[in-house]
Amino acid sequence: MSGDPPRPEGTMRDMIERHQVWAYLIAVIVGIIVGWKTSPGTMAPxxxxxxLLGSLLYATFTQTPLTRLSEVFRDRRFMATLLTGNFLVMPAIIGLMLLTLPDNDALRMGVLLVLLMPCTDWFVTFTHLGKGDSTRAIAATPVLLIxxxxxxxxxxWLFIGEQSAVDLNLWRHLLPAFMGLIMVPLVLSLLTQKWAECSAGASRFINVMGLMPVPLLTAVLFLISMTQVSQISATGRIVWILMILFPAYLLAAARVGQxxxxxxxxxxETGRTVIFSLGTRNSFVVLPLALSLPEVWNAAVIVIVLQSLVELFGMMFYLKWVPSKLLPIRSTI
Known part of the structure; x- marks a missing residue:
């Protein structure tokens, strides 16, 4: 799309994004080690x-072309496929996956929060690296977000039930986090993009902000791992269940996209874009929602952090599998 900042191979942003998996993994491991050795509650206010979460979401949303919503609707087949997969087929599959989980509300909440939300950031990066149509991916992100x-x-409400949500005051905690940590950065990023349409300085600022999501998310993962290490050790059995569930989701998403x-x-190329969209989830956008919940829901935070790590390594597999096996050049659609 005209007007987009150039993203040539070898730029600083490409280098950061290529190494993001290892940055996140190191952040989690170091955070867990520091959390075990110290008293993290006094170290990370x-x-x-x-x-950091607010800054992260603002930086991410500035890279989402919110002012170009009309462009994506020109390809109706692509949009129909993307919306059908993300908001009809995959939620139905997630509902079936919930039936395999133990009776743990926090575990289910974490799975729902993270798997129901399509990614709007590194989805574009992986689409580009996986020989998909990154132009359509960029254009689709504001539609997916909204x-x-x-x-x-x-x-x-459908998966948890109104009574469960009311009993645990769920909405009382989710609504302020949703408004403060998602809607405020979203509105600010829209205003920034509007400003950039008539200001070269604002455009340069948005380009600089494009370098920030990976470092900011690395810092967030370090702090979350450090402060939640007791929860990680207390939910060891949950971790092993999720190590089966999340790879299963990735496999299902790829086949559904195909x-x-x-x-x-x-x-x-458009089909590959759909596959990467179904496989990637908005883990750190829903992380603030999980962090805002009362202590009874703490395991949801661990679920979301673990999903993001499984997904990142799953994307390494997608990069080889999708263009070479699922939708190779020789196949006909």
């Missing part, structure tokens, strides 16, 4: 975590 924000309350791409007769 709560306001620091929230400030749709998931609108549909998340409905999904939680099937929908053929059903809607999408071009190869």
């Amino acid at each position: 709560e306001y620091l975590v929230w400030a 749709a998931q924000v609108a549909l998340l309350p409905l999904y939680l 099937g929908l791409s053929r059903l809607f007769r999408l071009p190869l």
